[in-house]
Amino acid sequence: xxxxxxxxxxxxxxxxxxxxxxxxxxxxxxxxxxxxxxxxxxxxxxxxxxxxxxxxxxxxxxxxxxxxxxxxxxxxxxxxxxxxxxxxxxxxxxxxxxxxxxxxxxxxxxxxxxxxxxxxxxxxxxxxxxxxxxxxxxxxxxxxxxxxxxxxxxxxxxxxxxxxxxxxxxxxxxxxxxxxxxxxxxxxxxxxxxxxxxxxxxxxxxxxxxxxxxxxxxxxxxxxxxxxxxxxx
Amino acid sequence: xxxxxxxxxxxxxxxxxxxxxxxxxxxxxxxxxxxxxxxxxxxxxxxxxxxxxxxxxxxxxxxxxxxxxxxxxxxxxxxxxxxxxxxxxxxxxxxxxxxxxxxxxxxxxxxxxxxxxxxxxxxxxxxxxxxxxxxxxxxxxxxxxxxxxxxxxxxxxxxxxxxxxxxxxxxxxxxxxxxxxxxxxxxxxxxxxxxxxxxxxxxxxxxxxxxxxxxxxxxxxxxxxxxxxxxxxxxxxxxxxxxxxxxxxxxxxxxxxxxxxxxxxxxxxxxxxxxxxxxxxxxxxxxxxxxxxxxxxxxxxxxxxxxxxxxxxxxxxxxxxxxxxxxxxxxxxxxxxxxxxxxxxxxxxxxxxxxxxxxxxxxxxxxxxxxxxxxxxxxxxxxxxxxxxxxxxxxxxxxxxxxxxxxxxxxxxxxxxxxxxxxxxxxxxxxxxxxxxxxxxxxxxxxxxxxx
Numbered sequence: 211x212x213x214x215x216x217x218x219x220x221x222x223x224x225x226x227x228x229x230x231x232x233x234x235x236x237x238x239x240x241x242x243x244x245x246x247x248x249x250x251x252x253x254x255x256x257x258x259x260x261x262x263x264x265x266x267x268x269x270x271x272x273x274x275x276x277x278x279x280x281x282x283x284x285x286x287x288x289x290x291x292x293x294x295x296x297x298x299x300x301x302x303x304x305x306x307x308x309x310x311x312x313x314x315x316x317x318x319x320x321x322x323x324x325x326x327x328x329x330x331x332x333x334x335x336x337x338x339x340x341x342x343x344x345x346x347x348x349x350x351x352x353x354x355x356x357x358x359x360x361x362x363x364x365x366x367x368x369x370x371x372x373x374x375x376x377x378x379x380x381x382x383x384x385x386x387x388x389x390x391x392x393x394x395x396x397x398x399x400x401x402x403x404x405x406x407x408x409x410x411x412x413x414x415x416x417x418x419x420x421x422x423x424x425x426x427x428x429x430x431x432x433x434x435x436x437x438x439x440x441x442x443x
Numbered sequence: 444x445x446x447x448x449x450x451x452x453x454x455x456x457x458x459x460x461x462x463x464x465x466x467x468x469x470x471x472x473x474x475x476x477x478x479x480x481x482x483x484x485x486x487x488x489x490x491x492x493x494x495x496x497x498x499x500x501x502x503x504x505x506x507x508x509x510x511x512x513x514x515x516x517x518x519x520x521x522x523x524x525x526x527x528x529x530x531x532x533x534x535x536x537x538x539x540x541x542x543x544x545x546x547x548x549x550x551x552x553x554x555x556x557x558x559x560x561x562x563x564x565x566x567x568x569x570x571x572x573x574x575x576x577x578x579x580x581x582x583x584x585x586x587x588x589x590x591x592x593x594x595x596x597x598x599x600x601x602x603x604x605x606x607x608x609x610x611x612x613x614x615x616x617x618x619x620x621x622x623x624x625x626x627x628x629x630x631x632x633x634x635x636x637x638x639x640x641x642x643x644x645x646x647x648x649x650x651x652x653x654x655x656x657x658x659x660x661x662x663x664x665x666x667x668x669x670x671x672x673x674x675x676x677x678x679x680x681x682x683x684x685x686x687x688x689x690x691x692x693x694x695x696x697x698x699x700x701x702x703x704x705x706x707x708x709x710x711x712x713x714x715x716x717x718x719x720x721x722x723x724x725x726x727x728x729x730x731x732x733x734x735x736x737x738x739x740x741x742x743x744x745x746x747x748x749x750x751x752x753x754x755x756x757x758x759x760x761x762x763x764x765x766x767x768x769x770x771x772x773x774x775x776x777x778x779x780x781x782x783x784x785x786x787x788x789x790x791x792x793x794x795x796x797x798x799x800x801x802x803x804x805x806x807x808x809x810x811x812x813x814x815x816x817x818x819x820x821x822x823x824x825x826x827x828x829x830x831x832x833x834x835x836x837x838x839x840x841x842x843x844x845x846x847x848x849x850x851x852x853x854x855x856x857x858x859x860x861x862x863x864x865x866x867x868x869x870x871x872x873x874x875x876x877x878x879x880x881x882x883x884x885x886x887x888x889x890x891x892x893x894x895x
Binding site for chain 1 (some may be wrong): 788
């Protein structure tokens with residue numbers, strides 16, 4: 211079993227001057243390729259911090275984070291940017307699209323920051339269009355975010371997350387702002403991506419959503435409290 | 444940086460700026476006016492100094508001009524009881540011969556004598572400047588003839604009583620009559636007119652020791668003729684008092700062969716003339732070196748340009764502050780966008796480049812518009828002149844001297860100021876963009892993503 215990502219005794223402390231907040235206090239976890247895992251926990255449990263570290267947005271105080279075979283725990287800012295660009299696809303609760311760009315341009319944004327800054331060619335543009343069609347946006351690619359519904363915006367975000375063919379997809383409450391019908395559509399897309407072999411790590415606090423994952427990690431007070439892999443059938 | 448990436452960064456910058464057209468336009472306006480005022484100020488300064496330079500050049504850069512000056516009153520002792528005393532001063536023929544013989548760097552030495560006299564023709568009269576001169580006078584003073592000929596060496600030798608009169612003299616005394624061939628009475632002596640000069644613009648006063656000269660009311664006669672007729676005495680009767688002055692020459696002009704000899708020669712001239720104790724005592728001559736004046740004018744021009752340019756540059760700095768202000772607001776406003784870009788893989792340097800490019804594009808376009816506006820300065824100024832003359836002066840502001848200076852002003856674009864002003868505007872764009880760009884890049888991506 212090949213690992214997409216793994217955490218080993220990961221600690222993250224925030225020094226607030228008078229107190230030191232220990233957000234992660236020794237977390238170890240393995241995410242095999244093709245995994246679909248939901249991270250759960252109440253607010254303050256450390257799940258957001260874990261997601262930030264997994265996403266290369268934050269550095270652990272100590273411990274190891276191995277992503278695609280590289281230990282990325284202690285990389286500098288520029289290297290982390292590169293990791294985020296090449297190995298991680300983000301899907302946010304609030305979509306986080308750039309408002310002045312069309313859907314297609316939003317999908318292309320990660321291409322602008324590829325190492326060496328190659329120009330975006332015909333082939334890449336077609337790939338972006340294909341991705342847009344794959345998430346069901348075919349006729350809306352020239353729309354700007356304010357012209358799109360929440361579900362459509364999240365589809366753009368999913369296409370954008372896939373554009374550099376990342377090692378893992380990190381979804382932070384991907385359906386948190388959506389109604390239940392749209393939630394179902396988005397989850398169906400994530401299911402399909404996972405079946406195609408994508409590794410998905412999703413943070414959520416909704417039990418029904420978490421049941422779509424293959425397994426669940428429950429966090430509490432900066433530690434993994436328990437894991438379960440019951441399926442929702 | 445690859446060209447494709449550069450183009451992409453510029454496109455990105457344009458796109459962001461186009462999002463807020465009014466805001467970008469107003470910000471740009473600060474730079475536009477800054478660049479425009481730098482160019483316009485320098486053009487006005489350049490125009491003024493060009494006029495000063497032209498005046499000096501008119502005197503001839505290769506010339507050394509030695510003028511007689513009236514000594515200060517106290518050395519003349521022209522007290523009440525001393526009115527019969529003849530004031531004797533100025534350059535003498537001996538000075539001329541001395542300079543003519545000893546100064547080897549000159550090609551010519553030209554003596555001139557001028558007296559203001561009344562000229563008559565029939566019943567008409569006019570106060571003219573009677574100039575005793577040699578044939579070279581015409582060339583040195585850029586005179587041109589409209590009729591007849593100028594004086595020749597033969598006229599000098601034969602003491603002919605020929606005269607060449609200036610344009611205005613001819614008009615005043617002869618009207619539509621053809622003056623050539625008629626006679627003119629100047630200071631009681633009669634001369635026959637052989638030529639008329641064209642109108643010439645008056646030369647302005649230069650350097651204090653050389654007053655302005657109006658060449659249009661002149662009568663030119665051979666110096667030798669004048670000398671033989673008038674001797675060296677000038678008698679003036681004014682307001683009941685009577686004064687007599689004795690002097691021989693008003694001016695000696697030396698034409699120097701090589702430019703680099705001009706200034707050393709002028710020192711030699713001064714020293715040679717001061718060998719005569721009369722000159723030492725009376726301080727009755729002045730040496731004017733147009734080349735020296737030219738250098739002074741050049742220095743003055745630089746000071747002028749620097750002062751005017753700096754004043755204008757302040758407005759550019761104000762424009763730069765405007766840019767910084769807007770960019771800081773823009774960074775705050777687009778914190779979320781910065782967070783998104785960082786999460787998707789933008790490095791800090793990418794963010795810096797993005798924001799810096801926005802300010803560079805902003806100030807660059809502003810700079811180009813400012814340069815184009817600046818190019819129109821002379822025409823814009825003509826419009827202002829017309830407006831002021833038509834409405835402000837018409838209303839009778841009364842300050843005619845100021846009005847004259849104003850209408851004589853002729854801005855001249857200093858072409859070097861175009862790239863300089865543009866360069867400064869881009870430089871200011873970069874400087875004022877640096878802080879906002881770094882502030883944007885330093886944002887913590889997690890915080891930035893959370894920003895509402």
